[in-house]
Amino acid sequence: MKFDMIARDPSSRARRGRLQTAHGTIETPVFMPVGTQATVKSVSPDELEDLGARIILGNTYHLYLRPGAERIARLGGLHAFMHWDGSILTDSGGFQVFSLAKINKIEEGGVVFQSHIDGSRHMLDPEGAMRIQGHLGSDIAMCFDECTSYPVTYDYAAGSMQRTVRWAARCKAARTREDQAVFGIVQGSVFSDLRMSCLEQLMDIGFDGYALGSLSVGESKDEMLSVLETLAPALPEGAPRYVMGVGTPEDLVEGVRAGVDMFDCVMPTRNARNGMLFTSSGSIQIKNSRYADDPEPIETGCTCYTCRRFSRAYLRHLFMAREILAYRLNTLHNLHYYLALMAGMRDAIEKGTFEEWRGRFYSLRDGAAEAQGGTGDAGP
Amino acid sequence: MKFDMIARDPSSRARRGRLQTAHGTIETPVFMPVGTQATVKSVSPDELEDLGARIILGNTYHLYLRPGAERIARLGGLHAFMHWDGSILTDSGGFQVFSLAKINKIEEGGVVFQSHIDGSRHMLDPEGAMRIQGHLGSDIAMCFDECTSYPVTYDYAAGSMQRTVRWAARCKAARTREDQAVFGIVQGSVFSDLRMSCLEQLMDIGFDGYALGSLSVGESKDEMLSVLETLAPALPEGAPRYVMGVGTPEDLVEGVRAGVDMFDCVMPTRNARNGMLFTSSGSIQIKNSRYADDPEPIETGCTCYTCRRFSRAYLRHLFMAREILAYRLNTLHNLHYYLALMAGMRDAIEKGTFEEWRGRFYSLRDGAAEAQGGTGDAGP
Numbered sequence: 226m227k228f229d230m231i232a233r234d235p236s237s238r239a240r241r242g243r244l245q246t247a248h249g250t251i252e253t254p255v256f257m258p259v260g261t262q263a264t265v266k267s268v269s270p271d272e273l274e275d276l277g278a279r280i281i282l283g284n285t286y287h288l289y290l291r292p293g294a295e296r297i298a299r300l301g302g303l304h305a306f307m308h309w310d311g312s313i314l315t316d317s318g319g320f321q322v323f324s325l326a327k328i329n330k331i332e333e334g335g336v337v338f339q340s341h342i343d344g345s346r347h348m349l350d351p352e353g354a355m356r357i358q359g360h361l362g363s364d365i366a367m368c369f370d371e372c373t374s375y376p377v378t379y380d381y382a383a384g385s386m387q388r389t390v391r392w393a394a395r396c397k398a399a400r401t402r403e404d405q406a407v408f409g410i411v412q413g414s415v416f417s418d419l420r421m422s423c424l425e426q427l428m429d430i431g432f433d434g435y436a437l438g439s440l441s442v443g444e445s446k447d448e449m450l451s452v453l454e455t456l457a458p459a460l461p462e463g464a465p466r467y468v469m470g471v472g473t474p475e476d477l478v479e480g481v482r483a484g485v486d487m488f489d490c491v492m493p494t495r496n497a498r499n500g501m502l503f504t505s506s507g508s509i510q511i512k513n514s515r516y517a518d519d520p521e522p523i524e525t526g527c528t529c530y531t532c533r534r535f536s537r538a539y540l541r542h543l544f545m546a547r548e549i550l551a552y553r554l555n556t557l558h559n560l561h562y563y564l565a566l567m568a569g570m571r572d573a574i575e576k577g578t579f580e581e582w583r584g585r586f587y588s589l590r591d592g593a594a595e596a597q598g599g600t601g602d603a604g605p
Numbered sequence: 606m607k608f609d610m611i612a613r614d615p616s617s618r619a620r621r622g623r624l625q626t627a628h629g630t631i632e633t634p635v636f637m638p639v640g641t642q643a644t645v646k647s648v649s650p651d652e653l654e655d656l657g658a659r660i661i662l663g664n665t666y667h668l669y670l671r672p673g674a675e676r677i678a679r680l681g682g683l684h685a686f687m688h689w690d691g692s693i694l695t696d697s698g699g700f701q702v703f704s705l706a707k708i709n710k711i712e713e714g715g716v717v718f719q720s721h722i723d724g725s726r727h728m729l730d731p732e733g734a735m736r737i738q739g740h741l742g743s744d745i746a747m748c749f750d751e752c753t754s755y756p757v758t759y760d761y762a763a764g765s766m767q768r769t770v771r772w773a774a775r776c777k778a779a780r781t782r783e784d785q786a787v788f789g790i791v792q793g794s795v796f797s798d799l800r801m802s803c804l805e806q807l808m809d810i811g812f813d814g815y816a817l818g819s820l821s822v823g824e825s826k827d828e829m830l831s832v833l834e835t836l837a838p839a840l841p842e843g844a845p846r847y848v849m850g851v852g853t854p855e856d857l858v859e860g861v862r863a864g865v866d867m868f869d870c871v872m873p874t875r876n877a878r879n880g881m882l883f884t885s886s887g888s889i890q891i892k893n894s895r896y897a898d899d900p901e902p903i904e905t906g907c908t909c910y911t912c913r914r915f916s917r918a919y920l921r922h923l924f925m926a927r928e929i930l931a932y933r934l935n936t937l938h939n940l941h942y943y944l945a946l947m948a949g950m951r952d953a954i955e956k957g958t959f960e961e962w963r964g965r966f967y968s969l970r971d972g973a974a975e976a977q978g979g980t981g982d983a984g985p
Contacts, residue, residue, distance in 0.1 A: 262922070263919070264923060266929055267929040267930060269930065269933075269934075291922070291925065292918070292921075292925075296897065296918070299898060300916065306922075307919065308919075518676060518679060518680070520680055538680055539680075541672075545672075546642045549647040549929060549932050549933070550648070550649065554649075
């Protein structure tokens with residue numbers, strides 16, 4: 226893996242990079258659509274490519290349980306299995322074990338849990354997480370970590386963070402492939418000293434990139450931004466920085482501003498399936514009866530497949546009738562919105578106009594909120 | 606509407622025609638994918654076009670209830686609403702009223718029923734069915750008819766058929782648009798004399814095409830074929846012949862052989878969503894565990910999008926994980942199978958080799974059944 230810096234914004238920490246993986250080049254800052262079960266829900270690999278996605282996320286926990294990582298390896302690895310030629314980052318399974326499965330035991334060795342699918346008993350540990358990710362053949366593997374929930378006591382966060390560091394060292398030692406980068410994950414909840422200590426220890430071990438975990442798990446926006454702003458100056462300049470599971474469009478803008486290079490989140494895809502669609506002037510609920518006769522696209526001027534062809538009235542009809550096509554068309558639009566947002570930021574950083582761009586982003590949205598009598602809750 | 610005969614098979618009644626509608630040319634015999642709620646479930650209009658579909662079916666009953674035919678008219682008609690530039694045939698709503706709704710009353714005037722969506726009370730009559738289809742703006746409208754179930758007494762079938770004929774005359778009189786062809790529907794259950802009498806009366810009224818209704822509703826294959834074979838020689842040569850709601854691949858082959866030009870059926874799309882996939886050597890259930898490690902496509906040599914990209918193992922995984930993409934990929938394959946089957950028959954009729962083609966169709970399937978220790982239940 227190779228990471229080059231292309232440009233820096235003169236008036237913020239925003240940076241514009243280029244990441245080379247075994248499966249191609251990724252322009253950063255980048256948003257990675259989430260492909261939990263070897264598919265970004267409702268869209269095809271060709272559609273992802275048309276959207277401009279060059280890297281997606283796969284979930285180790287889900288794929289380990291179904292269809293099984295060794296099976297995927299026998300079928301040529303995750304890229305071949307799902308027919309996706311772009312890059313893939315796999316998480317370590319840690320987050321899902323702690324959020325979806327029933328935990329039986331957390332020990333120094335690893336975690337014993339029960340599958341959310343059939344209740345079967347499994348053990349996941351640093352070596353196992355690396356072996357599974359090796360089977361999947363992702364371009365970037367994540368260290369196995371404990372994701373702390375929010376709120377958590379300082380003492381628990383400290384103990385958990387230290388174990389995550391020890392697990393990270395075991396992950397690096399257990400690396401199975403030359404063509405797979407490994408990222409460390411900074412834990413420590415909202416406690417800045419714990420986060421800093423974790424980062425320093427991970428840097429001593431040495432990773433290809435550094436991620437911030439357990440953000441957007443219930444803490445306030447201020448707490449999240451505070452972690453971001455404290456950590457950002459300390460993160461190594463030459464390695465990609467990834468904030469996991471984040472977030473809203475505003476989170477992406479603020480994250481980029483703080484110097485983050487990579488993001489993933491289920492928000493654009495999950496919200497699409499719930500009928501919530503993103504536009505530059507805020508989000509809309511397509512099921513709202515006001516759209517029943519609306520011949521306009523979701524957003525005028527949007528160049529996504531959905532907006533080029535279909536009206537809000539049609540999308541509302543599909544959604545109300547629970548038609549399968551609704552989920553796809555909504556997902557295509559929301560992913561386009563997220564990916565275009567990132568492209569806009571990359572462009573602005575290159576031009577040195579990121580702060581101007583950011584001002585427009587908020588004024589478009591707040592202006593629309595005011596025009597609609599909204600509260601304008603979105604200002605930075 | 607214009608219907609030209611291109612070729613006739615020398616040794617059967619199979620015929621090769623060309624139908625011109627307000628939205629283009631349709632090569633017959635043709636299979637029409639079913640687009641119940643202004644979408645062929647799970648696929649986009651572009652995918653339908655790529656599949657080679659040139660005409661699809663829309664459901665008057667469903668669209669009348671949701672989102673409403675007048676709303677669709679305000680939004681530019683069904684073609685614009687769903688962004689489909691090919692031809693559309695709409696059924697009259699009769700079949701769905703009798704199969705999905707709760708019937709309150711069948712009278713000479715029309716049918717009073719309750720919506721399957723919300724129980725609301727509605728009336729559908731010949732004039733209403735034509736007005737709705739006029740709002741939808743389909744290229745071919747169907748007469749409002751009573752679909753008899755199976756079995757039904759001779760007396761009931763006779764009375765119902767006579768009412769269907771009177772309704773057909775009212776439909777013709779209530780026609781609302783010049784650019785919309787109107788087809789009559791031959792009823793009479795499995796009673797040949799009733800079917801013949803119905804056809805003669807409909808021909809006296811005069812329609813652009815003639816359909817056979819209430820087939821594949823529970824009667825035996827022999828009864829269905831007997832109706833087909835009795836009616837076929839009596840159907841007017843110069844008008845398209847449409848067998849509604851039929852059927853299996855074998856039904857299509859036998860229907861074409863009897864001189865039928867048009868078919869529609871939910872089978873390829875519905876079965877796809879249930880994981881049943883068609884191949885030239887019979888159908889497969891993709892959820893079967895034997896496919897868990899199978900790197901082959903559904904059918905080797907199949908040129909559909911799904912088979913060009915994905916393995917049975919991947920499709921099984923998507924289906925077991927209930928991923929939305931499963932329904933689309935399965936549907937694309939099954940529709941491709943149906944449309945390629947029709948294209949194969951059209952080609953064979955042009956070459957005068959339909960019977961030979963039909964022999965191969967059955968031997969491929971029965972050979973495979975025998976090779977698998979099957980019972981070879983498919984021979985004609």
